[in-house]
Amino acid sequence: RSNNNSQATKLTGEEVAKHSSRESCWVILHGKAYDVTDFLDDHPGGPKIILKYAGKDATEEYEPIHPPDTVDKFLDKSKHLGEVDMGTVKQEAKEEDPDEAERQERIKTMPILEQCFNLMDFEAVAKRVMKKSAWAYYSSGADDEITMRENHSAYHKIWFRPRILHNVEKVDLSTTMLGTKVDIPFYVTATALGKLGNPEGEVILTRGAKKHNVIQMIPTLASCSFDEIVDAKEGDQVQWLQLYVNKDRAITKRIIEHAEKRGCKGLFITVDAPQLGRREKDMRSKFSDVGSSIQNTGGDNVDRSQGAARAISSFIDPALQWSDIPWFLSVTKMPIILKGVQRVEDVLLAISAGVHGVVLSNHGGRQLDFARSGIEVLAEVMPELRRLGLQDKIEIYVDGGVRRATDIIKAMCLGAKGVGIGRPFLYAMSAYGLPGVDRAMQLLKDEMEMNMRLIGCSSIDQLGPEFVDTRGLSMHTAAVPSDTLGLNVYDPLAGPKEKAK
Numbered sequence: 260r261s262n263n264n265s266q267a268t269k270l271t272g273e274e275v276a277k278h279s280s281r282e283s284c285w286v287i288l289h290g291k292a293y294d295v296t297d298f299l300d301d302h303p304g305g306p307k308i309i310l311k312y313a314g315k316d317a318t319e320e321y322e323p324i325h326p327p328d329t330v331d332k333f334l335d336k337s338k339h340l341g342e343v344d345m346g347t348v349k350q351e352a353k354e355e356d357p358d359e360a361e362r363q364e365r366i367k368t369m370p371i372l373e374q375c376f377n378l379m380d381f382e383a384v385a386k387r388v389m390k391k392s393a394w395a396y397y398s399s400g401a402d403d404e405i406t407m408r409e410n411h412s413a414y415h416k417i418w419f420r421p422r423i424l425h426n427v428e429k430v431d432l433s434t435t436m437l438g439t440k441v442d443i444p445f446y447v448t449a450t451a452l453g454k455l456g457n458p459e460g461e462v463i464l465t466r467g468a469k470k471h472n473v474i475q476m477i478p479t480l481a482s483c484s485f486d487e488i489v490d491a492k493e494g495d496q497v498q499w500l501q502l503y504v505n506k507d508r509a510i511t512k513r514i515i516e517h518a519e520k521r522g523c524k525g526l527f528i529t530v531d532a533p534q535l536g537r538r539e540k541d542m543r544s545k546f547s548d549v550g551s552s553i554q555n556t557g558g559d560n561v562d563r564s565q566g567a568a569r570a571i572s573s574f575i576d577p578a579l580q581w582s583d584i585p586w587f588l589s590v591t592k593m594p595i596i597l598k599g600v601q602r603v604e605d606v607l608l609a610i611s612a613g614v615h616g617v618v619l620s621n622h623g624g625r626q627l628d629f630a631r632s633g634i635e636v637l638a639e640v641m642p643e644l645r646r647l648g649l650q651d652k653i654e655i656y657v658d659g660g661v662r663r664a665t666d667i668i669k670a671m672c673l674g675a676k677g678v679g680i681g682r683p684f685l686y687a688m689s690a691y692g693l694p695g696v697d698r699a700m701q702l703l704k705d706e707m708e709m710n711m712r713l714i715g716c717s718s719i720d721q722l723g724p725e726f727v728d729t730r731g732l733s734m735h736t737a738a739v740p741s742d743t744l745g746l747n748v749y750d751p752l753a754g755p756k757e758k759a760k
């Protein structure tokens with residue numbers, strides 16, 4: 260114990276440093292020491308990443324990945340060893356990030372916020388100023404990222420059929436989602452690890468959503484704790500919960516009940532991620548955290564650096580199935596929406612399972628590559644629901660690649676109740692904080708008002724399929740990257756000169 264009388268009860272860094280092995284492993288988090296020896300093999304991210312910080316201060320690495328209440332929730336109180344006299348802790352020489360000096364330079368010369376005129380501008384700035392590992396995590400899609408690009412380019416295959424000579428002096432962009440009135444038909448969708456981009460994390464999105472009266476979907480894998488995000492809401496602001504279903508249903512039940520108690524108005528069960536996709540940019544990035552046990556392809560010596568996503572997702576239940584839905588309906592009164600539905604057959608199954616909505620989504624292209632865009636699936640679903648007279652049985656949302664208000668309008672014309680937007684608000688938050696999110700949402704509102712006028716509609720309920728031409732939608736002319744791997748190793752048939760040897 261430190262002998263300085265004002266620090267009488269505090270541990271010293273030296274003492275903590277003695278416990279730096281599998282046999283006895285202590286770490287320091289936010290100035291307190293914890294004995295995590297018995298927790299090592301239960302850590303979703305595997306033991307290696309903890310052992311890397313055994314006997315040391317792990318706060319910086321821990322912060323963006325774990326909500327602050329994680330230790331209290333998952334580590335028995337007997338393992339909480341108390342305060343550390345941080346003056347006695349040898350601060351590790353930070354792994355010099357060669358890019359850091361240049362990144363700081365780029366931050367000094369970044370465009371001012373007013374120079375961002377659309378959502379893609381935020382992406383361009385974020386790419387320049389974000390830490391590599393954070394950019395990699397947010398921007399990556401699965402495999403060759405074909406679907407990630409298709410999500411956005413699919414909107415370019417839909418053309419408007421505007422009408423003229425309708426009074427569009429007053430334009431009302433408001434609508435309702437799951438019974439909640441919103442100012443404009445988009446919501447902030449669930450995206451994990453908000454603190455990778457901004458030290459304040461998801462609460463920035465909460466404040467932006469409040470200002471523009473749109474709904475925020477709280478991610479299971481948020482950096483902020485669920486309660487921090489709910490506490491950050493104001494007045495009657497509405498939030499939804501995105502749920503990754505845990506193999507341990509008791510944990511899932513606790514999360515659902517707590518969310519309902521805290522006033523969440525929708526439960527979005529993510530169904531397109533029984534295993535998180537292979538996001539290669541994320542895997543290649545500095546984030547050298549070892550992968551979760553779910554990816555264990557054999558032995559502990561295998562380098563399983565799988566990036567942030569894999570490290571935090573081993574709890575997700577790949578056995579989740581339709582027969583589980585009645586249980587979810589029995590444990591909550593919140594409307595239940597399946598997030599990640601990708602074909603009309605499953606929308607019909609969702610209706611017969613009694614859920615209240617679906618999000619037609621491929622997880623922002625971060626899961627199955629070559630899954631179709633949400634908007635293309637929407638164009639498949641709605642005519643079939645209308646044919647069967649089921650279009651009012653369920654609320655249909657789409658997300659993925661929405662970057663312009665015209666994208667939102669196209670989705671509404673095709674019958675969506677609203678659209679989810681992910682990366683653009685992450686980039687705005689990462690580059691400019693709350694002012695960035697505020698501007699991004701305002702830009703969408705301005706674009707939406709103008710575009711509604713130009714297609715000849717003054718309110719959302721006037722939008723319908725007759726305003727769009729979707730004939731090009733099923734042409735998958737995605738900009739497929741050249742087959743770099745194949746070309747690098749391709750061995751053309753030996754020509755005549757080769758034979759002569």
Ligand SMILES: Cc1cc2c(cc1C)[n+](S(=O)(=O)[O-])c1c(=O)[nH]c(=O)nc-1n2C[C@H](O)[C@H](O)[C@H](O)COP(=O)(O)O
Nearest residue numbers: 397448449450451480529622623658659660680681682
């Ligand atoms: C960009 C992004 C998306 C994530 C996301 C994290 C990031 C950085 N994460 S993930 O770590 O597991 O992949 C989640 C998540 O926690 N849960 C979820 O349901 N969707 C997750 N999504 C998907 C998201 O909810 C939308 O489906 C997707 O972002 C929509 O596409 P855009 O980003 O193009 O708007």
